[in-house]
Amino acid sequence: MSFSNEQMTRYSRHIILKEIGVKGQKRLMEGRVLIVGAGGLGSPAALYLAAAGVGVIGIVDADEVDLSNLQRQVIHTTADVGRLKVQSARDKMEAINPDIKVNAYQTLAVADNILDLIADYDFVIDGSDNFPAKFLINDACVIAGKAFSHAGIIRFQGQLMTYVPGQGPCYRCVFDSPPPPDAVPTCRQAGVIGAMGGVIGSLQAMEAVKYIAGVGKLLTGSLLTYDALTMEFRKIGLPPKRSGCAVCGEHPSITEPFDYAPAVCEFQ
């Protein structure tokens, strides 16, 4: 692959970085990233990965854009309300960068399709909004040997970790199984400060870029937490992977993806 003049200009601020250079930019342009969820996390991740010239970006979401999404899901505009999120997201990504290919999957990520969805990608970004999906993505990535970035945001807090096969614990090593519905605030009633998706989703994009370009140290074996009210970031070292982990342990009992019952979201 040789760069056109336009590409040399478009990616000049990357190419000038000694850690990226022409080689790293080529890797990005040959890279493939799947983003599950075109919401608070997925929006900034999709915008930055498109801008970075990641060659193929898949985006998975079943929903339509709702007015209440716009406070944080910055890839969608007021004119997009009622449109499919994946189409709205694809339009913006292609408008930023016509170099890239965007695959839009208008579906929920479920056990029946998750392995097919992730199969063609190098790195997966979990921008889902519920525990069943987060465990599903973890299990599928462990089973398929894919690297992925997990993240969660709520109120004024966010956190993320990266899984790379053979390096450190998976999400299930840390959290074992989903909490019962209602035990932990997950639903829209808890609220989230809009810029939190921007902070954490951008960090997920950063992990994807580093993984594909092969630079720096990833958040494997660490959980990075961010508290916006105290403005504190903490990088918490995680224990090594659990030998008894149900999916990445020595004798896994989970050998194919499965669906947990979705959490019921009720007003409290």
Add this chain to the structure above:
Amino acid sequence: MVLTVGGTRKEYPAELTVAKLLEVEKVEMPLYVTVSINDEFVKREEFETALLKEDDSVEFLYFMGGGF
């Protein structure tokens, strides 16, 4: 006894179990918190019995579900 909890060093009473520490630290929904001591996960069924000792470093890891 001095412990490092969530990165902060502090004095705690002796003979402290993980369950008691969760109570002292007013951790909400302690049944759904992952605890590590000195870089090792503590099994949930051991929260009531696992005793902390001088200079242990404890982390609480919380479920965070949203992606919104």
